[in-house]
Amino acid sequence: MNPLPLSSLVPPTNRFLWLWPRIALALFVLAVAGLLWYSQRDALEEQRSVLITDVLWMEQNLHFQFDQAQERLQALARADHEGKVDEAGFRDRATLLLAGSPGVTGVQLFDTAHRRRFSLGPQPELPLDDALKLAAATGRPVYSEVFWDGQEAMLALVVPEQDEFGVGLISLPKLIATQVPWWFTVKYRLQLLDRDNRVLASKSNIETGATPLTYQLALEPPGKGLLLKVSAYPASTGLLRNLLLAAVIGLAAVVLYSWWRLRRHLQRRLQAEAALQAEYAFRKAMEDSLSVGMRARDLDGRIVYVNPALCKMVGYPAEALIGCLPPYPYWEPDSPETLQPHVAPVAGQEARFRHHDGRVVHTMIYTAPLIDAEGRHTGWLSSVVDITEQKRAEAFARQQEEKLQQTARLVSMGEMASTLAHEINQPLMAMSSYASAARQLTVQGDVEQVRPILEKIAGQAQRAAQIVRRIREFVRRRTPHHEPCQLDEVVEDAIGLADGDARSRGARIVARLGAEGLTLSADRILLEQVLLNLIRNALDASDNVASEQRVVEVSTMLEEQGVRVSVRDHGSGISRDAAEHLFEAFYTTKPLGMGMGLNICRSIIENHHGRLWFESPPEGGTLFHFTLPK
Missing domain, CATH: 3.30.450.20 (PAS domain)
Structure with missing residues (x-):
């Protein structure tokens, strides 16, 4: 049952009182959310202000290094113009310049024809033509375009002195590496970019997160499209602030949960009394029904x-x-x-x-x-389930099945009546012939020749009696019961009953018995009925094939758990549609068939705790198997 809403259980005069806790909780949640938003916004503004201050300090530091390198290089060029520098003096002055100018890796002096006179440090192919012309035209220091020496981004500083020039090679990665202090790298990631946003030099390449706080500005001098980009790492908030925020959120959750639990408790208490009598009546009606x-x-x-x-x-x-x-x-x-x-x-x-x-x-x-x-x-x-009617139905079903099995046996004997009459007539005709011969020998007085004839008459009489005995046992109605029986004898008796019908059709029944001496506890007559039905079906399937293929094979074979009996024909086989309904009651492919033979056979085998099934061999025909436990 679904719980009733609280509004239907609380009197209308008190419903307005339930709005105050809800309004107070909503306002409290909004206040906490506003506090968190304002606190976060204030922290971000403060971090951005600090970032801009630090970036401007870093820019001034780099400008100071560029200016210092420019002054020292200008002093060297002036001394060279005044003739105060020879090769040894150049090396001494250049060594001091390299030692005191971070990032400067090489110093060169050029004459008025733009030919290199002195050089210390690396000597890469320098793209200085435009820079030298611009410096000569303006008379002011000029920076070249960024060029690459291997994997290292370089910049050339050209200082004019009359018609001579001093050139300093500046390694941007070394400049950044030496001029960015450790405390700066703890807080920020610094990158020097060109106009195509390629990274020329960087410091502290740790990832800053998905949306970092970033500030960038143009680096003038040297210009040439250089950008100084600084990204801040996420700042860790104070422990006390986090604890206070967690306490506020936790208390809000506790208050909300307590109010919700109190409301649920009151709702259940109000519902319990209202639903108790209805629940009792429902359960009582359910139990009584x-x-x-x-x-x-x-x-x-x-x-x-x-x-x-x-x-x-x-x-x-x-x-x-x-x-x-x-x-x-x-x-x-x-x-x-x-x-x-x-x-x-x-x-x-x-x-x-x-x-x-x-x-x-x-x-x-x-x-x-x-x-x-x-x-x-x-x-x-x-x-407790009453199964009296079920027991009666099962007993009635057993009686009907026994009657149906008896009827099936009588139908089978009716179909074989002419063949069985022929089988019995053969020993009777032989007995008549032997009796006539004995009569003539008696008249002639040849008594010694009469004895073997009388023995033959007795043998034919036993043969006729055996045929009659098989028929009587097969058609006699009796209560099914299990008794010890030899399986191979049961198979031979079934073949004996069907052999006359096979000869009349021009067919042969071949027995391959491999269960000699095996004794089963089974109903002999019911097993004969199963075998006779399968053999007769095999003979029916062989009517439309050539005479040399009208062979029905009956075999027995011992298995680990029991014995298998197989009946095979070489007829046209079973169609796919017929195979799906083959064991159903009243299903038949014969014009005058009852459709109960295979259904009864399966019931008999399953009552003996066995299994009946069929196969379609690749070479044609049909092969029926049934198994029986030892």
Whole structure:
């Protein structure tokens, strides 16, 4: 049942009071959210202000290094113009310049014809033509375009002095590496980019996250499209601030959860009283409408509950059953439940009850442990199903199946009547011929020749008696019962019954018996009926094939769990549509067939705890198998 809304349980005059906690909670959540947003925004603004300040300081530091290198290089060029520098003096002055100018890796002096006079450090191919012309035209220091020396980005500083020039080679990665302090790299990632956003030099290449706080500005001088880009690493908030925020959020969650729990508790209390009587009425109606009997017992076997279905099943009112200890008034003396009154079966168990009017009620009992609310085993709860009508239906079905099997045997004998008459007529004709010969020999007085003729007459009489015995046993109606029998003898008798029909059709029955000496506990006549039906079906399937293929093979073979009997023909086989319905009752492919033969055969084999099936060999025909346990 779905719980009723609280608004339908609370009086209308008090419903307005429930709005105040909701409004207060909503305002509290909004205030906390606003506080968090403002705190985060303030922290970001403060971090951005610090970032800009640090970037401007870094820019001034780099400008100072460029200016210092420019002054020293200009002093060297002036001394060279005044003739104060020879090669040794150049090396001394250039060495001091390299040592005092971070990032400067090489120094060169050019004459008025733009030819290199002195050089210290690397001497790459320098793209200086435009820079030298611009410096000569303006008379001011000029920076060249960025060029690459291997994997290293370089920049050339050209300082004019009259018609001579001093050139300093500046390594941008070395400049950044030496001029960026450690505290700067802890907080930021610094990159020097060109106009195509290629990284020329960088410091602290740790990833800054998906959306870092970034600030960039043009580096003037040297210009040439150089950008100084600085990205801040995420700043860790203070521990105290985090604890306060966590406390506020936690308290808000506690207040919200407490209010929700209190509301739920009140709602359930209000619902319980309203729903208790309806729930009781619903359960009582459900129990009274059940057709399955319910019985509850404690651990001592005392009945503590029965439903109306069980009372109707045994004919006693509930007042007469509740409180009873074994033996119960409805027990049969030899019922399984009576023999084991303190054993509670978990699976189904058949039992017979004695109704109050004296009739026997067959039941199936399913019992499960009865567990209370604290998880203790307090007794047993049983479901009792009346299966009396089911038992009657099963008995009637068995009787009908026996009648159907008898009818099938009579039908089979009717179909073989002419063949069996021919089989019996052969020994009778032989006996008549032998009797005539004996009469003539007696008239002639040749008594010695009469003896072997009389023995032949006796043999033919036994042969006729054997045929009659097989027919009588096959068609006689009797109760099925299992008895020891030789399987190969059963097969030979079945072949003997069908052999005459096979010869009349121009067919042969070939036996391959591999179960010699095997004794089974089975109903001999029912097994003969199965074999005769399978052999006759094989003969019917062989009518439309060539005479040399009209061979029915019957074989027996021992297996690990029992024995297998196989019947094979070389006919046209079974179609796919017929195979799906082959074992169904009243399904037949014969014009005058009943459609019960294979269905009865399968029932007989399954009653012997075996299995019947068929196969379609690749070379054609049909092969039926059935197995029987040892």
